[in-house]
Amino acid sequence: MSLILARCNRFFGTGWKAVNRKFDSSSGKAAAAIYISCVDSVSARFEIAEVLKAADKSNLYSNTPRYWMDFGNGKDSGQVVLSTIGNVKQPVSEKFETVARLPFVTEEFGELLRQSETDDLPSCSLAEALEKQDLFINSTLAQMGCSLLWQLFRNGMTTQRGLFLNSADFRTAPLSV
Incomplete structure (x- = not known):
């Protein structure tokens, strides 16, 4: 993800940073416009959801659009799901x-x-895990997730909020808004 982020920073002239650390209740105080997660366990995903729900209630800047993009994968399949943290006008x-x-x-x-x-x-x-996992599943999902973000930035909207990918049979199914 760091390489993709560096490309985005160069293109847009931004200074985004990826923070690779455990996300817990103290993380909600470091507000960000977009949270991107890729975790190894279902319980961690639910913990992130609880932290983000609490952050939505305590945020003083409730009119700031905030999103959560969650990545998950198995051996040769995965998904990217974009969510809003609360309502976004x-x-x-x-x-x-x-x-x-x-x-x-x-x-x-x-x-x-x-x-x-x-x-x-x-x-x-x-x-x-690389021995038991398709070599390109993570990078393919990362590229497709970044493409979704690119649509949001470039067009100010998207008709899709994610996707499901099966690399074994080369199927991709969009998740419509």
Whole structure:
């Protein structure tokens, strides 16, 4: 993700930083416009959701758009899901039906996440996982997630809020707003 972030910083002239550390209740005090997560366990994903819900209630800048983009993967499949942290005020549009709130991955797919918790899949943070995991699943998801962010930045909107990818049979299914 650091290489992709460096490319974005050069292109946009921004100074974004990736923080690679455990996300817990003290993390919510370091407010960011966009939170991007890729965790190894379902419980960690639910913990992030709780921290972000609490941050939404305590934020003094409630009109600042904030998003959570969650990445997850198994052996040869994965997903990217974009959510809003609370409601994000949308401009009036005659062309599109705007949506102020995109549910958290834990709300929309909570039951599936809990079922997947019993799967004995390798951790994406261990070197040995590369032997049991498709070599390009993480980088493919990262590129596609960045493409979604690019749409948001370039067009100010998106009709898709994520995707499901199966690299074994080369299928990708968009997750519509």
